[in-house]
Amino acid sequence: MTNLLQNSNFLRACRREAVDHTPIWLMRQAGRYMPEYRAIRAKHTMLDVIRTPELAAEITLQPINAFGMDAAIIFSDILPPLVGMGLELEFVKGEGPVIYNPISTTADIEKLQTPPAEENMGFTLEAIRLVTAELTPRGVPLIGFAGAPFTLASYAIEGGSSKNYEKTKALMYQFPEAWDMLMRKLAIVQADYLRKQAQAGASALQLFDSWAGLALGTQDYVRYIRPYNQLIFTELEKANVPTINFSTGTAHYLDEVAACGGTVIGVDWRIPLDVAWEKVGYDRAVQGNLDPTVLLTEWEFVQERVDDVLGRVNGRSGHIFNLGHGIFPTVPTDTVKRLVAYVQENTQR
């Protein structure tokens, strides 16, 4: 069974080995575009679903059973680990995540707890065990994930989503010691959480630094983000599974992103994949990078853009097909079905 998993196309691509076909999965593949998902969410809040291992496991499996992606990703969200650290989180309908007691002072940061993942995120670790019991015999790997320290810090400081990250950056610029303490605490909690996900059965681990590049320029990334992401990737070497380092808006400093670590570098849709891979270096695998908006168009155009991405791989080993960011809730399921089949069938060697 372990061999079946280790020989899966997804894990082989992570290791840049030859594959039978290019593996494909989609960020947010278990999500609102699926009627099966909406049926569950109609009866349960976001946090309830995340905290109920049976429901999270069921949702995780939905796209695999419907479309046959090459990897599953555990259903959760990047923000719940903040709850055990002391932050009051709610997902408010139509508004997105809200944190009712955002961080604003050094004292707030000192008070933050760093509970071990079994205590803080036990429900997700249990969901991972349930999913892998089902998927491992089928040879389908499960990806665990966590949010990167900067992205989490931005929610914790702004109290929710943000346009300009003003409070986050003002704190970062003016109180470098407090920033360091906050980022270290987040890095410790996330590294521990990711390692425990691997122990629970996850075959690969993805770190999401979703807002890094939209919020910070090159110099700030290197000074205020890179050391903490590095800390996490160094720590994850102990987990002995491939890691995926994903960020958006970082096209102009992908080399610095790659310097943080990661077996695979996740590439967003803003840069051609061949240009990105050259910047990242061919000693890494890459994941991406179809523009998610393309899935809102007719199949002929989708196919043209998929062909473009695949063409840029130029026969190299080490490409995992994905979108350049999460799938939109408005994408037709039929398009997803065709996309998965098309990539798997048209890349057979």
Next chain:
Amino acid sequence: MTNLLQNSNFLRACRREAVDHTPIWLMRQAGRYMPEYRAIRAKHTMLDVIRTPELAAEITLQPINAFGMDAAIIFSDILPPLVGMGLELEFVKGEGPVIYNPISTTADIEKLQTPPAEENMGFTLEAIRLVTAELTPRGVPLIGFAGAPFTLASYAIEGGSSKNYEKTKALMYQFPEAWDMLMRKLAIVQADYLRKQAQAGASALQLFDSWAGLALGTQDYVRYIRPYNQLIFTELEKANVPTINFSTGTAHYLDEVAACGGTVIGVDWRIPLDVAWEKVGYDRAVQGNLDPTVLLTEWEFVQERVDDVLGRVNGRSGHIFNLGHGIFPTVPTDTVKRLVAYVQENTQR
């Protein structure tokens, strides 16, 4: 008087000539961070102020009189030209701009008018005449501006601000002929409007493509945006004044941005200025690029970051100091005052 203006540090920097000091102005310098501005806006709506030449002129002069920037920029917004094209625009408090009849079909695009600027934006042209009557004798140049076709199209199609530009991109991808018609109409209206601003007295013209890089990757920029921005810059050669080509989130394809045209390339805060200038080419002037968030911190940190930007100029001619995007309403006026004085005094040669 004309000589006084032509010899201003701002216009000399646009032409990459030697200057007495590095000229500085700030995007949104006439805006909410100033109490004088808030006093006027307390009594008038945004559209009323824009449509009343005396008020727009007064607001334009406020920062010049208070802080002595090296150039003024006419007070207006990028969206009002859409009104005469047939779109119903309102600035809704707390929500931003709303367009009540957004574009969704080819028929909507066919119906769009392309009225000449004297009809459509006569109030702003009149405001320019009022401001230049005041500023030209003082040797202070006035910058006219307009929104670039893509950025305007995104508002016109989404009906307001957008996070993912889904509708805009779906239309662009699926209906390339309708997209071309829309972008051409916008380019014609904007080029005409910009030329008339120069005729009314503006000494330089800035094109704002604020959302280009956040919305589109390199390939899409080249295919769906560049031809129309090029059309505008080619048309503006007739205006015989320097042009500034500003965009954000385009750090990884600044060479393609520069290929659209522009005497000066506006650089956002996401990329170090020296790296940007190298990509743009030293045959162009550059404008930028302090991170606007830095102005929310204490002066010592502001100074450190200003020194960093100035240091990257490395003695070259052709740098205009600015922020990398608009100033935030929460910036203390004292910081703005110190910033302007600091740049002007510390770059004297």
